[in-house]
Amino acid sequence: MIPEIGHFALILALSVAVVQGVFPLWGSFNRKLAWTSMARPAAYAQFFFLVVSFGCLLYAFVTNDFSVLYVASNSNSQMPTIFRVSALWGAHEGSLLLWAMILGGWGAAVAFFSKGIPSVMLARVLSVMGFIGVGFMLFLLMTSNPFERLLRIPLEGRQLNPLLQDFGLAIHPPLLYMGYVGMSVAFSFAMAAMIGGKLDAAWARWARPWTNIAWVCLTFGIALGSWWAYYELGWGGWWFWDPVENASLMPWIVGTALIHSLAVTEKRASFKVWTILLAILAFSLSLLGTFLVRSGVLTSVHSFASDPARGLFILVFLLVVIGSSLVLFSFRAHKLRSTGTFSLVSRESGLLINNVILLVMAATVLLGTLYPLIIDALGSGKISVGPPYFNAIMVPLALVLFSVMGFGFYLRWKKDKLSRVLKKAAFPLVLSLVAAFALPLLLADELNIKTVLGVFASSWIALSSLMWVLSAGRSPFRLPLASWGSVIAHIGMAMTVAGITVVSLYDSEKDVRLEQGQSYELAGYKYTFTGIESIQGKNYKANRATMQVTKDGKPVTTVFPEKRDYGPGAMPMTEAGIDAGFTRDLFVALGEPLGGSAWSFRLYHKPFVRWIWLGGVLMGLGGLLAALDKRYRRVRRRSLKLETGKQPAKEQLKEQTNPELSGASA
Amino acid sequence: MKPRNKRIIFVLIALLGVGGASAMIGKAMKGNMNYLYPPEDVLTGKVPKGQVFRLGGLVKKGSLQRSKTSMEARFVVTDNRGNEITVVTNKILPDLFQEGKSQVSRGKMNDEGLFVAEEVLAKHDSEYMPKELKEVLAKEHSAPANKTTKMGDK
Numbered sequence: 001m002i003p004e005i006g007h008f009a010l011i012l013a014l015s016v017a018v019v020q021g022v023f024p025l026w027g028s029f030n031r032k033l034a035w036t037s038m039a040r041p042a043a044y045a046q047f048f049f050l051v052v053s054f055g056c057l058l059y060a061f062v063t064n065d066f067s068v069l070y071v072a073s074n075s076n077s078q079m080p081t082i083f084r085v086s087a088l089w090g091a092h093e094g095s096l097l098l099w100a101m102i103l104g105g106w107g108a109a110v111a112f113f114s115k116g117i118p119s120v121m122l123a124r125v126l127s128v129m130g131f132i133g134v135g136f137m138l139f140l141l142m143t144s145n146p147f148e149r150l151l152r153i154p155l156e157g158r159q160l161n162p163l164l165q166d167f168g169l170a171i172h173p174p175l176l177y178m179g180y181v182g183m184s185v186a187f188s189f190a191m192a193a194m195i196g197g198k199l200d201a202a203w204a205r206w207a208r209p210w211t212n213i214a215w216v217c218l219t220f221g222i223a224l225g226s227w228w229a230y231y232e233l234g235w236g237g238w239w240f241w242d243p244v245e246n247a248s249l250m251p252w253i254v255g256t257a258l259i260h261s262l263a264v265t266e267k268r269a270s271f272k273v274w275t276i277l278l279a280i281l282a283f284s285l286s287l288l289g290t291f292l293v294r295s296g297v298l299t300s301v302h303s304f305a306s307d308p309a310r311g312l313f314i315l316v317f318l319l320v321v322i323g324s325s326l327v328l329f330s331f332r333a334h335k336l337r338s339t340g341t342f343s344l345v346s347r348e349s350g351l352l353i354n355n356v357i358l359l360v361m362a363a364t365v366l367l368g369t370l371y372p373l374i375i376d377a378l379g380s381g382k383i384s385v386g387p388p389y390f391n392a393i394m395v396p397l398a399l400v401l402f403s404v405m406g407f408g409f410y411l412r413w414k415k416d417k418l419s420r421v422l423k424k425a426a427f428p429l430v431l432s433l434v435a436a437f438a439l440p441l442l443l444a445d446e447l448n449i450k451t452v453l454g455v456f457a458s459s460w461i462a463l464s465s466l467m468w469v470l471s472a473g474r475s476p477f478r479l480p481l482a483s484w485g486s487v488i489a490h491i492g493m494a495m496t497v498a499g500i501t502v503v504s505l506y507d508s509e510k511d512v513r514l515e516q517g518q519s520y521e522l523a524g525y526k527y528t529f530t531g532i533e534s535i536q537g538k539n540y541k542a543n544r545a546t547m548q549v550t551k552d553g554k555p556v557t558t559v560f561p562e563k564r565d566y567g568p569g570a571m572p573m574t575e576a577g578i579d580a581g582f583t584r585d586l587f588v589a590l591g592e593p594l595g596g597s598a599w600s601f602r603l604y605h606k607p608f609v610r611w612i613w614l615g616g617v618l619m620g621l622g623g624l625l626a627a628l629d630k631r632y633r634r635v636r637r638r639s640l641k642l643e644t645g646k647q648p649a650k651e652q653l654k655e656q657t658n659p660e661l662s663g664a665s666a
Numbered sequence: 667m668k669p670r671n672k673r674i675i676f677v678l679i680a681l682l683g684v685g686g687a688s689a690m691i692g693k694a695m696k697g698n699m700n701y702l703y704p705p706e707d708v709l710t711g712k713v714p715k716g717q718v719f720r721l722g723g724l725v726k727k728g729s730l731q732r733s734k735t736s737m738e739a740r741f742v743v744t745d746n747r748g749n750e751i752t753v754v755t756n757k758i759l760p761d762l763f764q765e766g767k768s769q770v771s772r773g774k775m776n777d778e779g780l781f782v783a784e785e786v787l788a789k790h791d792s793e794y795m796p797k798e799l800k801e802v803l804a805k806e807h808s809a810p811a812n813k814t815t816k817m818g819d820k
Binding site for chain 2: 343357364367383385389392512513573574589600
């Protein structure tokens with residue numbers, strides 16, 4: 001009964017989404033208030049029915065209702081409850097339902113938090129989101145209904161892929177989806193602006209916090225995914241340039257460009273057309289990501305469940321979304337004239353360089369991801385494009401990007417002098433150059449051009465942003481949140497760059513054969529294999545090795561790498577033994593028995609690897625702070641006041657007199 | 667500066683950027699593509715000498731040998747039609763590596779006709795074989811020289 005309620009709620013949500021798509025939009029042209037004001041309640045109702053539907057499926061999972069095909073094929077009663085919950089989004093149908101529910105949630109959030117947005121605008125935004133919802137729910141109901149029943153009810157369900165039975169993966173997809181779907185809000189705002197043919201600073205101020213939040217979710221999702229791959233895939237890599245990883249990276253890169261371009265649109269009424277294009281692109285890439293992961297066209301460690309018919313549907317959906325938005329764009333772009341002008345040396349130029357580089361990066365990833373597909377479709381062989389390709393292009397591009405980034409903080413809007421900027425940036429520039437040469441010499445006792453460049457890039461970003469906030473002229477604690485957000489996010493970027501540089505250049509790795517009692521020394525640490533035992537987990541059996549690590553004769557830690565067997569039909573799993581630290585990780589993975597008491601092990605010494613993810617966390621926090629800036633809330637209050645004919649708030653005026661600081665979140 | 671000149675400069679910078687980037691992409695692409703070949707293509711000399719490529723096929727039953735003292739492992743990759751290549755590796759074999767199942771390894775041929783693998787992958791579960799490998803092997807089945815034993819993997 002419960003699954004049928006879920007199914008029915010999904011159909012209701014679809015009907016509501018149709019209403020949400022059609023009537024508010026229609027009403028916005030006919031000036032029918034009754035129709036436009038349907039948008040908000042419709043968004044709430046759509047979200048409500050989706051939550052009901054999702055809840056029903058969740059109930060089926062938690063209660064082990066194997067009469068539901070999707071539950072039976074992805075969950076069994078032996079699994080711990082938390083993984084029965086996360087099994088819901090472990091495969092195609094459930095993850096799509098999650099997608100749809102999150103979309104509904106974003107819609108409801110926009111409806112709730114956008115009190116200051118004119119009703120016509122809000123109606124159009126929610127209407128576009130309604131149409132996207134219609135597409136996804138049609139997809140669910142037509143090709144991938146999660147509530148399908150089985151006639152012959154199995155006693156026990158199938159084992160969920162053990163890779164997915166992990167806490168990191170329980171929260172990684174929802175976060176990533178929050179980001180993907182969040183880009184639909186920016187997209188909807190862009191579409192609404194084009195439908196209305198008007199794009200002003202107020203519009204950018206409405207769109208910015210939403211874009212920020214979506215970007216934050218995407219940032220956290222990607223960082224979490226990288227961390228999960230590091231400890232759970234078992235082989236110590238933190239980024240594989242796997243197509244599925246690339247699928248999440250592309251919207252992130254374009255989203256980053258969009259955030260910066262929106263800043264220009266808000267502050268300087270410039271880059272308007274560009275912003276719209278980026279919003280379309282970011283969402284299209286999110287859809288493409290879903291398509292790549294779920295259609296099975298790619299050979300990837302991630303593509304578990306796949307079906308060509310579904311791929312076709314998403315492809316058509318993708319074409320409709322991109323096609324319709326570009327058609328609208330071609331009719332309306334000329335109306336969105338940018339009024340702000342700027343000279344060659346100006347913050348606008350800096351951000352233009354930022355945008356161009358980021359877009360080239362996104363194109364590089366896109367090409368590397370799709371190229372094997374294209375070659376295969378042309379029948380010219382089976383190829384894979386490996387990490388060297390991505391590294392060869394992304395690293396130099398990133399270096400240029402980072403070099404410009406530091407100056408960007410000191411550039412003034414509209415028109416600036418090169419000499420003034422250089423003078424302002426001189427201190428951090430010199431300091432980071434010194435650091436770039438001194439740190440490698442002191443710590444690694446060698447001078448390597450790659451290390452110098454990496455250390456320079458990260459200290460330059462960190463120092464220039466720090467100095468900027470300190471030299472801003474007023475107490476750092478009175479700066480707007482957006483400035484703080486910007487500084488923290490950029491320092492996060494610097495940390496990630498530092499982590500990537502050090503771990504890529506100085507990590508040590510070795511596959512070794514060890515008999516019980518033997519030891520091996522790597523990067524100053526001595527690993528001794530002292531024993532191995534069989535243990536019984538909740539739904540697996542495992543071999544667990546004990547590895548003692550010492551340094552200069554003193555014990556450092558003992559790690560317990562495992563090899564787990566989840567029974568017939570499931571993959572064996574490698575659980576690495578990791579000793580995590582701020583400046584280094586020790587990582588031991590258990591290989592196979594090699595006869596006698598010998599086993600193979602993979603040993604790693606990974607300096608500063610945590611910095612990669614810590615930087616990601618800082619970036620996310622920075623984005624969050626920027627989104628919470630008072631400015632955005634004040635806009636709402638102001639426009640409410642303007643409606644009632646009162647004066648704008650005093651702080652608002654004050655802020656306008658200091659554009660350099662309020663442009664901080666750029 | 668006149669707005670028009672300014673625009674020209676911006677366009678030039680953009681063109682330079684895009685041009686440089688495409689040149690870099692082209693170069694990087696050329697050097698870093700790994701083709702997937704079945705043993706037959708290697709034996710008939712379709713693979714240029716010294717090139718890094720991926721060797722796809724089934725691990726011959728009973729062919730896995732391990733050194734008693736080091737990490738070295740050897741196994742034979744076959745297409746079940748008599749085309750065989752011996753692979754040598756110093757790396758840990760993946761969890762899913764099994765005799766009779768599919769594998770893809772990356773590396774190159776040495777002078778003695780051994781394939782030295784830097785990486786061995788076995789991406790399948792009980793019922794899944796990588797799509798690209800399935801197609802490469804299926805192609806051989808339709809070839810005229812087909813002696814056909816049933817493919818070892820479902």
